[in-house]
Structures are given as C-alpha cells and as structure tokens.
Amino acid sequence: MSKAPLISKLISLAEAADRVPDGCRLALGGFAVYQKPMAFVRALIRQGRRDLTIVGSAHSYDVDMLAGAGCLAKVETSYVGLEKHGLARNYRRAVEAGRLKVVDYPEMAAWDRFRANQDGFDFWPAKFLGGNDVVTYNDEIKEFPCPMTGRRLHALPAANADVVVVHAIAADEQGNVVIPARRLLPQSEDVLMARSCDQVIVTAEKIVPRSFIKRHARFVELPSYRINAVVEVPWGSHPTPTLGRYLADDAHLDTYVAASATDSDFARYLDRWVHEPADHFAYLDQLGAAQLSRLNDLGSLA
Incomplete structure (x- = not known):
C-alpha cells in the first residue's frame, strides 16, 4: 500500500x-x-x-505597535509594557483616549483561559481571586460555589x-x-x-x-x-x-x-x-x- x-x-x-x-x-x-x-x-x-481583539497573557511591542497603528478594538490580558524600556505609550494613549477597551486578567488566570480551550472546557475554575478588584471590574469572570466544598470560586471564560x-x-x-x-516561559506558552x-x-x-x-x-x-x-x-x-x-x-x-x-x-x-x-x-x-x-x-x- x-x-x-x-x-x-x-x-x-x-x-x-x-x-x-x-x-x-x-x-x-x-x-x-x-x-x-x-x-x-x-x-x-x-x-x-x-478591530482586532488580542487575547493573551503578557504583551509588549506586539500590542503596542498594533495599538499605535490603529488595528485594535480590545485587549484581554494581564500586562502590556516594555519592561526595562518603560511604558507601552501607544497602548496607553489609545486606552486613555477611549479608542481601545481593556479587560484585565491576572497573569496565571490569563494562562488558564487557554488551558480551558486545550481541555475542551468553556471556563477554568480559579480559587485565588477572592477580594481581588479584578472581579469587580471584569464582568466576564463569574462567581460560583464549588460543588464539592461549597467554597466560593470564580469561572474564567475560555480564551476562544x-x-x-x-x-x-x-x-x-x-x-x-x-x-x-x-526553554523558557515564552516557548511553554506557545505550546499551550x-x-x-x-x-x-x-x-x-x-x-x-x-x-x-x-x-x-x-x-x-x-x-x-x-x-x-x-x-x-x-x-x-x-x-x-x-x-x-x-x-x-x-x-x-x-x-x-x-x-x-x-x-x-x-x-x-x-x-x-x-x-x-x-x-x-x-x-x-x-x-x-x-x-x-x-x-x-x-x-x-x-
């Protein structure tokens, strides 16, 4: 054959x-x-x-350049900055001017959203967001009781x-x-x-x-x-x-x-x-x- x-x-x-x-x-x-x-x-x-939406974990020149070029409508991430080079100023101006919507997630939560998709789930549970203002301002994160313990958990929507x-x-x-x-963190995140x-x-x-x-x-x-x-x-x-x-x-x-x-x-x-x-x-x-x-x-x- x-x-x-x-x-x-x-x-x-x-x-x-x-x-x-x-x-x-x-x-x-x-x-x-x-x-x-x-x-x-x-x-x-x-x-x-x-009108792109960028969904990810930690960003720098990629999001800043796209923001400066007027390509973005929304960013869902934990960080946009240039580390030792300072602030991501194109991104900052776009957000402050209301041209770009930002939805904040903690860094590990941002990773977990991709884990949800990898494993075929619509959300990923988090138990570390109690008392965190991220849940106050991010209405895409939903609170729910753990079916095993009754403890308060939060559902992170899949990255999709x-x-x-x-x-x-x-x-x-x-x-x-x-x-x-x-390898380092970037390559591991690429795999996920x-x-x-x-x-x-x-x-x-x-x-x-x-x-x-x-x-x-x-x-x-x-x-x-x-x-x-x-x-x-x-x-x-x-x-x-x-x-x-x-x-x-x-x-x-x-x-x-x-x-x-x-x-x-x-x-x-x-x-x-x-x-x-x-x-x-x-x-x-x-x-x-x-x-x-x-x-x-x-x-x-x-």
Whole structure:
C-alpha cells in the first residue's frame, strides 16, 4: 500500500496575515518582550487590519505597535509594557483616549483561559481571586460555589481565540514545529496556545527538511496535525529575541521607544519600518547585515 503524499503547509507571510480577518480574536505567542511574532504583526499593519481583539497573557511591542497603528478594538490580558524600556505609550494613549477597551486578567488566570480551550472546557475554575478588584471590574469572570466544598470560586471564560500565531526556531513544510528542550516561559506558552485553538499559524526562523524532524523528533511538541500554516521568516521576532538564535535588538528598541513618544512621531516610525519596506526581507535589508550579525546568539536545541 502506497503512503499518502505529504502536504506542504508552507505559505508566504502576506498569505498568512490574510488569514486574520478584521474583527478576529487573535492570540500572539511569546511572552512579554520575548519571542513575539513581530514580522507577522508588521504584515497585519501593512494589510490595514482593523478591530482586532488580542487575547493573551503578557504583551509588549506586539500590542503596542498594533495599538499605535490603529488595528485594535480590545485587549484581554494581564500586562502590556516594555519592561526595562518603560511604558507601552501607544497602548496607553489609545486606552486613555477611549479608542481601545481593556479587560484585565491576572497573569496565571490569563494562562488558564487557554488551558480551558486545550481541555475542551468553556471556563477554568480559579480559587485565588477572592477580594481581588479584578472581579469587580471584569464582568466576564463569574462567581460560583464549588460543588464539592461549597467554597466560593470564580469561572474564567475560555480564551476562544479564532487564530493563534507563534514564532518558532524551526519547522518543516508539513508544520512539525521544533521547540527547544531547554526553554523558557515564552516557548511553554506557545505550546499551550497552539494546543488551544483549531487555527494555528507558525512563523519559523528556518524551514528544515523532514529528515531533520525525524532525527530530532523529541523536540517536536507541536506536530503537523495541530498546525494550519507555516511561514519561513528569518529574524521573525525582531526586535525581540528568539531563544537560541538571537538577542533583543536594544538599539532598535531604543529607536522604537523614542518614536512612541507622540502619535506623529510613531506614524513616521511606521512609515519607515513597516510601510516603506515592501516585505519582511526589505525590512531586514533596511536593518542591515552588520546590525543583525551583532545579535547572533546561536545555541543548542538540547
């Protein structure tokens, strides 16, 4: 009996971004300022996406850039900030001006919402929110008595993302995604998010042959049947880092932060770094090989 032919899920970055329609509930992988799918974010902005809801745990340049570009209607998360670089000023201005609605969840609660989807539940129970003002201002969290003890619990609604996008160090054309064994919080959250949704897009630093996947099968925690599309995007999380590949580009992040001081300054940043480059590779050309080479942090998958 002949084997079924392998189906390639490899598409372009523009085609991948086109799978996120206006009004989509979108989950972006990575954590805080680490391994964010920034090339995908820039592709969404180039396509003029509007009225998105971002659902996640901890965000930084991804949400701030989308807010500054006018792409967002709502954010459900625990944090949006730039850590050592300070406040996410585009996001802050949009919220203060009433252009962007924010629904707050504690960090672990934000994770648990994806656990609910992963396990097929409509909600996830929490027992740590008693006396917390989050439940005062977030009417999506519902109180209920534990059927076993009668103790007061809170139901966290499932994340219910329409599309999940994560950035990985490597994948093959069929969508088998390599996750390093020595990993940090961003990669663990990527695995959880990708297992919580039926529409998953992966941008990868490198598309590797199937022979590589066979040799390193122990690193494939996101198998092909979980993935809908894969895109080869070297430096795809720039200016945030990708574990085992490159460091954060602090020089570019300083440029970003300075530009986010005002709406007009940030519009000029978007023109230079998002709209003027025709695509991601033009963006990399604009950064320059010398700058990128200084960020190399080649590590091991082991």
